[in-house]
Amino acid sequence: MNIIKKYIGDFYLGTRFYVVAGLCALLFIIAFFIPLLLGFAGILFVAFLLFFAADYIFLFIIVNTPKVNRVVTSRLSNGDKNIVELNVRNRNKFTLFIKIIDELPVQLQERNFQLNKKFSSDQQQIIQYTIVPAERGVYAFGNILLFVNTFFGFAVRRFSIHSAQTVSVYPSYMQMRKFQLISKSTTNNEPGNQRKRKIGQSMEFEQIKDYISGDDMRTINWKATARRGVLMVNNYVDEKSQHVYCMIDKGRLMKMPFKGLSLLDYAINATLALSNVCLQKQDKIGLISFSNKIATLIPAERKPVQRENILQALYKEQTGFLESDFEMLYMQIRSKIKQRSLLILFTNFESLSGLKRQMNYLRSIARHHLLLVVFFENTELNKLSHEEAITVEDVYVKTIAEKFVYEKKLVVKELQKYGILSILTAPENLTINAINKYLELKSRQAV
Numbered sequence: 001m002n003i004i005k006k007y008i009g010d011f012y013l014g015t016r017f018y019v020v021a022g023l024c025a026l027l028f029i030i031a032f033f034i035p036l037l038l039g040f041a042g043i044l045f046v047a048f049l050l051f052f053a054a055d056y057i058f059l060f061i062i063v064n065t066p067k068v069n070r071v072v073t074s075r076l077s078n079g080d081k082n083i084v085e086l087n088v089r090n091r092n093k094f095t096l097f098i099k100i101i102d103e104l105p106v107q108l109q110e111r112n113f114q115l116n117k118k119f120s121s122d123q124q125q126i127i128q129y130t131i132v133p134a135e136r137g138v139y140a141f142g143n144i145l146l147f148v149n150t151f152f153g154f155a156v157r158r159f160s161i162h163s164a165q166t167v168s169v170y171p172s173y174m175q176m177r178k179f180q181l182i183s184k185s186t187t188n189n190e191p192g193n194q195r196k197r198k199i200g201q202s203m204e205f206e207q208i209k210d211y212i213s214g215d216d217m218r219t220i221n222w223k224a225t226a227r228r229g230v231l232m233v234n235n236y237v238d239e240k241s242q243h244v245y246c247m248i249d250k251g252r253l254m255k256m257p258f259k260g261l262s263l264l265d266y267a268i269n270a271t272l273a274l275s276n277v278c279l280q281k282q283d284k285i286g287l288i289s290f291s292n293k294i295a296t297l298i299p300a301e302r303k304p305v306q307r308e309n310i311l312q313a314l315y316k317e318q319t320g321f322l323e324s325d326f327e328m329l330y331m332q333i334r335s336k337i338k339q340r341s342l343l344i345l346f347t348n349f350e351s352l353s354g355l356k357r358q359m360n361y362l363r364s365i366a367r368h369h370l371l372l373v374v375f376f377e378n379t380e381l382n383k384l385s386h387e388e389a390i391t392v393e394d395v396y397v398k399t400i401a402e403k404f405v406y407e408k409k410l411v412v413k414e415l416q417k418y419g420i421l422s423i424l425t426a427p428e429n430l431t432i433n434a435i436n437k438y439l440e441l442k443s444r445q446a447v
Contacts, residue, residue, distance in 0.1 A: 007060055010160075016153040020048050052154045059148065059157040064091045066098065066119070068144050070163050077174040078133050079261050079269060086127040086144070090119035097149050100127070103142025107135060107169075133169040134260040136268075136315055141165045171314045172269035179273045179435055180280065207235045242283045243300040243341035244438070246271040250291040250317065251324030253348040256376075258427040263376055264319045267346035270374075270431040274344070275310050277435055281442060286341075287313055292322045294332050300341065326361040333365055342441060344372045344434065352410045363418050370446055372421040374434055379426050381405055 027041035071085040090096050100115040108131055115127055133139065146159040208224050211231035224232035248254075248271060254264040261269075271287065278285040279302065286300030287310050296313045298306075324347070333343070343365065349355045365371050384401035387394070408424055415422040421441075425433045 010158040011056070011060070012147065012156040012158060014149050014153040014156045017052065017155070020154070024048055051152055055150055055152045055154045058150060059155055062092075063096070063148065063157065065159050066090055066092075066096070066146055066148065068100075068146065068161050068163075070102065070141065070144060070165060072141070072165065072167055074167055075173070076131075076133055076139065076167055076169045077172050078136050078169050078265060079172050080174040081130040081132055083128055083130055086115075086129075087124070088117070088119070088127060088146075089124040090122060093121050095120050095151065097151075097153070099147040101145040101147070102129075103145070104131065105139035105141060107133065107137070107139055132260070135262075135265065136169050136171065136317075139167050139169055141167070168315070170311060171265075171272045173272065173311070175269050175431055176273045176276045179431060180276055208232050209235055241302065242442075243286065243337070243339050244278050244283050245286040245288055245300060245337065245341055245343050246274060247288040247290070247329070247343055247345045248317065249324050249345065249347035250289055250295060250319045251347075252319075252321045253324075253350060255319050255321065256348070258376075258379060261427070262319065263348055263427060264317065266376075266427045266430050267374075268314045268317060270434050271346065272311060272314055273431050274434050274438060276307060277438065279304075279307055283442075285310070286337075288329075288332075289313075289317055290324065290329050290332075291320060292325045293328060297332070297336060299336075326358040330361045330364050334368070337369070340369055342370045342372065342438070342446075344374060344438070346374050346430075348375045349408075349411050350378075350404070351407050352414060355411050355414055359414070359418070362415075362420060366418070366420050370421070370441070372423065372437060372441070373415055374423045374425065374430070375408075375411070376430070377408060377424055377426045378404065 024041065024045045027037060027044060031038040031041045067089040069087050071087060073082070076082045084102075086100060086102065088098070088100065090098075096119050098117055098119055100117065102113060102115075104110050104113055110131075113129075115129070117125060117127065119125065142164060144161040144163045146161065147156050148159060149156045208221055209232070211220065211233045215233045219233045219236070221232045221234050248264070248267050250264060254262065254267065256263050258266070275285045275287070282302060284300035284302045285306060287296055287298040288294065289296040296317065298309055298313060337343075345362075349358075362371065362373065381401045381404050385398060385405050387398060389395045389398045412422050412424050421437075423433050423437055
């Protein structure tokens, strides 16, 4: 069976075989009407068979199996371009033409992937290609198939290289590293310059010092003043241990796809990047995910391992088609989060009526914490609302699209009316907008 597979199962006819065979058949047809061409057609056909036989023997007896291996990281970044390398070496003393087919994971839905390369004698090439995963989970690569032919191209031999490999696709850690620089303040190291500590008005006490002109009279420490006989004031610095929770809605509305990723994946990628920035800013970061019940609750911590804990939790998150229970969310927040915190809620409201059904719970949460609601623009409807209407049908479509776009703006106004912060953003701009808002609130000491 192995012999049959090697010499027949891995044998394919090349394109040139059909071209030359068709040419020979055409000459025989013409020779039927012009007998003088019959001899030439016969010689050409015999030469074709000899070259074909030589090509077959060359590929299946003389050629050594090319060496190939795949290099891919054990973790891929969701929604980003991930590089995969193929290290291919021609172990023969002659030139080969190789078509490379890597069996990609089924989640990529790529059915036409192939690389055509020419390899000189003993040549080694590192071939790179990129894949963009659109969902988290385990991705299984299969074997690497090499279809080898010589200069004649009449016969093709297939080599199947066992390269089965599984990798995990995690939330976008590439995006996390990209936005990590935002959390770092710029330091001027030129001689003669001194970096001054920013004096804040939070409740984190630093020291007692002598009063000087310009100090806030409200910070006078009267007990220290009485003891010393001179005015003394308290100094405060920006509080570095504020509690921040990212709350991810996993309800049915977060299943909507935009540019290959679901809204849930956009929220997960933004949460990971934002968590990293919060830890860089020395804040305590926590995670809550919910739909009809709480799925994940990680208490806010500032430990270095917190980043990995959040990454592993986000990797496992999946959405369903259930309605999100905001009443349950409010009860869990009141029960589990005792200290006033910044709560960043990633959710989606498609209409004003949808918001009003949950408004009482959002207002209750906002009474005890600083609540920031992040929801999404429908970019397809935005595009439709700006297109030129030509037919009557176009007018109806554009009007309906504008109505839904306007409803999103009404949602923002409704939240503002009750003093709830909000971000209405396109999915692709979610991460940078969420980080910028956090840094703004941090600088304003709003928590």
